[in-house]
Amino acid sequence: MDFRWVVNLMDSFRVKQVRIRHSVLMALFFLGAYSQVSAEVRFNVNALDLEDRENIDLERFSAAGFVLPxxxxxxxxxxxxxxxxxxxxxxxxxxxxxxxxxxxxxxxxxxxxxxxxxxxxxxxxxxxxxxxxxxxxxxxxxxxxxxxxxxxxxxxxxxxxxVDNWDPPSSWDDGIGGIMLDYNLNGMYRRDLNSSSSTKSLSGNGVLGVNYDAWRFRAAWQASANESSYSGDIQRDSSFTRFYAYRPIPELGAKLTVGESSLGSMVFDSFNFTGASINSEDKMLPPNLRGYAPEIVGFAKTNAKVTVSEQGRVVYETTVPAGPFRIQELHSAISGALDVRIEEQDGSISEYQMNTANIPYLSRPGSVRYRLSIGQATEYVRENKGVTFAAGEYSWGVSNGLSLYGGAVVGDGYSSFALGLGRDLWSFGAVSFDTTHAIAKGVSQEDISGNSYKLSYSKRFDEYNSQVTFAGYRFSDKTFMNMNEYLNRLNEGDTRGNGKDMYRLMFNKTFDSGLSAYISFDRETYWDRETTNYYNLSVSDSFSIGNIKNASVNLSIYKNIRDNTENNGVYLSFSFPLGNGNSVDLNTNYANGSSTNTIGYYGRLDENSSYRVSAGNGENQTARGGAYYRHTGSIGDYSVNAGFQDSAYQSLGMSAQGGMTLTAEGGALHRLSTLGGARLLVDTGGVSNVPVLGNGKATFTNGLGNAVVSDVDSYSRSAVKVDLNKLPDNVEASGAVVQMTLTEGAIGYKKMDVIAGYKAMAVLKLDDGTSPPFGAQVMNKDKRQVAIVGEGGSVYLTGLNPGMQMMVNWGDSEQCIMIVPKDAEFGKGFNVNLNLECKMNNK
Incomplete structure (x- = not known):
């Protein structure tokens, strides 16, 4: 008999049931649908086309959603x-x-x-x-x-x-205990064709972490090694830059941190310290009430390594292809001045500083946002003299749209006090103004005091598709010192470098025609040091030419001035799609008096692998070329690049980013989203090669049936699902989606209902030769229903493997145990006429 129509029908209803006559299957289907809305159903067994109407167990179908006690x-x-x-x-x-x-x-x-x-x-x-x-x-x-x-x-x-996609504190999950090691590695080799010398460099940073209950113990590390053939020297440097631990306190909507940390203030300039802090956590709020995360924009002339550091500590490092870049993956807790270093393949280095924005410090009516810290303020060098201090700040929602904020830093020789007012101007945006008074002792014969004033503004113009992400101005007296400036004067005796004016603007707009523009402007003046400037303008649009649709053009203009060193340039790029994700691009770059022109081809080998090759002319019309390849895998992100310029240089580069997470429930190597951040360990019960999806590309389970999905957000509902389109033929997933809301840094754990094995139409027989009653349930080892017995013991089963056992229930208890013989032979695809013995349970 041909059973394919039965299988197709069962697949269409997602029901793994039994081989029964069409009338019986349809009767059970409509009965199940009706029983969801009816308290009780009387089923007329005479309507079933069965030879043995006495051997029937349909009692559970008479009540809605009946589950065996x-x-x-x-x-x-x-x-x-x-x-x-x-x-x-x-x-x-x-x-x-x-x-x-x-x-x-x-x-x-x-x-x-x-x-x-x-x-x-x-x-x-x-x-x-x-x-x-x-x-x-x-x-x-x-x-x-x-x-x-x-x-x-x-x-x-x-x-x-x-609130959609946000869960209250009672649903937050602290995850399970475990160990994590996250890394970010970058390597570069460069050979100078003029001097025949070469340089090699390898750098990395990451986080070593341990989770116990709600506590997160972290150690941030960074290391570098540089070798020059010219001098023969190898310079090595490695250190743990931070040791700290933290945990959430949901009852207070706060986060407790102990160890080495940074102030991360919304009122005062940030500084490093060793001690303890407790602060209200924006990420615990619904998404529409959360704050701002910093971003970095810049331009790379060649394949380049970009390093972002805060007071000497590397907070982000990556390799970018030639052209403009925009980094938006920085942690929202990072604040203050960030140093950006771009190392090009041709050996040139450009550096500039960007100040992160503090949007107007507003709070909901009646609520209070706060930060409390105590410890010893320190510079990046731990051996330097520190200052014992206590600090506190707050933002109080006085009324609807009005917030009062301020705070104090009181230390041994240094104190500062701030007071400000924030106002929601509704259709006109939000604005805040504050003043800070600082007093420094012990760095001169007399006490030094000064004031600083800050004005901030933020507005989104929905009707114009534009947004002032941040606009700010700050003025400081010549005698004003923040904590970092005080520590620098205390340890180094340096009296230069106090800030005077600081301007910052970030603006973006999208026009009705599709053209979009982004402007970033930073300017900082000092009382006794050269001014620093950074300007960036990006404009992009799409257009069509004949049969070429969705072509794009991008124009970037940038300029930065620091320590009397000026870097500026103009970058113009045209991209023409060729289909299947491939494209051709034409690029012109003018930088610091020299120009380059290249033509490039971007292609995709598959959804996880892409590459770009380019050729053109460089300075003095010399030939140049480059290649870039990137692969996003289940265990990490990897890239390699190469470049050359005739009579100038040859270079090779690589980058690798990933992590390893180990728990008592299992572990895996995996891709990385945030160093030391939250992640979800998925367990498919030992089934390997199962594709699971978070917010990004699929991750496949390893040989132990484990996969770690790192692209999940803290305090936001995250869904992870099985990618059914890529599921192997011998694998089925009945619970294809799991959801979880993890606290910051948590290792979540979810077991998914996945089975691997053969499919078969079987016939069950009891010890006495009879069959289990029609309607009996077949349960797997996890007590989950996988099938319903049909007439004569016929049943459709999936996930069969030699030696496995399943329980068959009817009445009010487990009645018999079905055992698949260890020597059972299965063919590929669908198997029929499999006879299985079901031994009565005599317990």
Whole structure:
């Protein structure tokens, strides 16, 4: 008999059932649909075309969502919000002899985030251990074994929070304990054709971390090695730049940090210190109430290494291809002045400094945002003299749109006090103004005091598709010193470098025609040092020429001046798509009095691998060329590049970024999103090569059935799913999506219902030669329903492997155990006429 029509029909309904006649299958299908909305169903077995109408067990179909009493490990879904898997007891209430219900414990109900007046009206049963569902007509809870989920439906009016894609604190998961090692490596080799000398460099940074309960222990490291054939010297440097630990305090909406840290203030200039701090955490707020994360823009003449550091500590390092770049992956806690260093393939180096923006410091009406710190302020060099201090700052939402903020830093020899006002101007944006007074002792014969004034503005013009991300101005007296300037004078005796004026503007606009523009402007003047400037203008648009659609043009103009050294340039690029993700580009770059022209080809080998080759002329019309290849894999991101210019240089470069996470539940090598950041360990029960998706490209499970997905966000609901389009033929996933809300730095853990094995149409026989009753359930080792027995014991099974066992239930208990013989032979694809013995359970 040809069973293909049965398989196709079952696949269309996502039901792994049994080989039965068409009338029986359709009857069960409509019965299951009706039982979801009906309290009780009377099923007429005479309507079934069965030879043995006495051997039938359809009792569970008579009640909506009937689940055999017992304890199951299931996910809990509250409306559209998914809670972590947990043990759920199903029982039959005293008032009902046929309907089973899940036991919603006080601990579980707390995660529903009911309003306080609702909590006071809840009624409990079973000795106060289970919510009495019969008394709550507005709440519905039912189990679904096939989806392995308890579905709870609650009207939003009874809950505190109803923000999309954001979960309240009760749903946050601290994850499991584990160890992580995240790394970022960059290497470069350059040969000077004029002097025949060469240089080699290797640098890296990363984080070594340990998670225990809600605590995150971290050690940030950086290392470099440089070798020159001209001098023969090898310079090596390596250090742990920070040792610290932190944990969330959800009850306060705050984060506690101990160890080496930075002030990260919204009021005062940031500085390094060793001690402890507790601060309200913006990331714990709903997305629309969160703050600003810094970004870096710049331009690379060749394939180049870009290093971003804060007071000597590397916070970000990457390799970028030639052209303009924009780095938006910096942590939102980074603040203050950032040093940017661009090392080109031709050996040239450009450096400039960018100040991160502090958008107007506003708080919701009646709420208070705060930061409290205590410890010893230090420079990057730990051996230098420090200053014992205590600091605090706040922002209080006085009324709707008005915030009062300020703070103080009080230390041994240094103190500063600030007070400011923030105002939401509604359709005109948001603005804040504050003043800071500082007093420094012990660096001269008399106390030195001064003031600093700051004005900030931010506005999004929706009607014009434009946004002033930040606009700010700051003026400081000649005698004003921030903590870093005070420490520098205390340790080095340097009296130069105090800031005077600082201007900063970031603006972007998108025009109706599709043209977009981005402007970034930074200017800082000093009382006794040269002015620093940084300007960047980028304009891009798309157009069509004949049959060429969606071509694009990009114009970038940049200029930076630092220590009387000027770097400026103009970059013009045209890109023409060729289909399948491939394109040809034409580029002209004029920088510091010299120009280059190149033509390049960008191609994709597959969705994870891309490359670019280019050729053209450089300075003095000399030939030049380059190549860049990048691969995004399951265990990391890798790139290699090469370049040359006739009679000038030859170069090779590489970069690698990734991480390793190990826990008691398993571990894996993986790609990296944020050093030391949150990640989710996915367990597919030992099934390898399963593609799982987070916010980025698919990651495949290793030989142990583990994969770590790192592109998940802290305090935001993250969904990870199995990519069914890439699933191997012998693998099936019934629970294809898991959701989780992780706290910062957590290692989440989720087990997905994935099975690997053969598919077969089997016939079950009991010890006495009879068959299990029609409608009996087939359960796997995790007590999840995988099939329903049909007429004569026929059943459609997946994930079969020699030696495995499954339970068959009917009535109110486990009745027999089905064992697949160890010597069973399976063919490829779909197997038929497999006879399996089901031994009665005599317990």
């Amino acid at each position: 017992g304890i199951y490990r299931m996910g809990v879904r509250i409306n559209d919000r998914v809670l972590p898997e947990q043990e759920v007891l199903f029982f039959v209430p005293k008032e009902s002899s046929k309907e089973s219900v899940p036991c919603l414990t006080p601990k579980l109900v707390k995660q529903f985030e009911f309003k306080e007046e609702v909590n006071q009206k809840l009624v409990w049963s079973e000795g106060g251990q289970c919510l009495n569902l019969s008394e709550l007509t507005w709440l519905e809870a039912r189990g679904n074994l096939q989806k392995n989920t308890v579905q709870v439906s609650v009207p939003h009016i009874y809950q505190k929070y109803t």
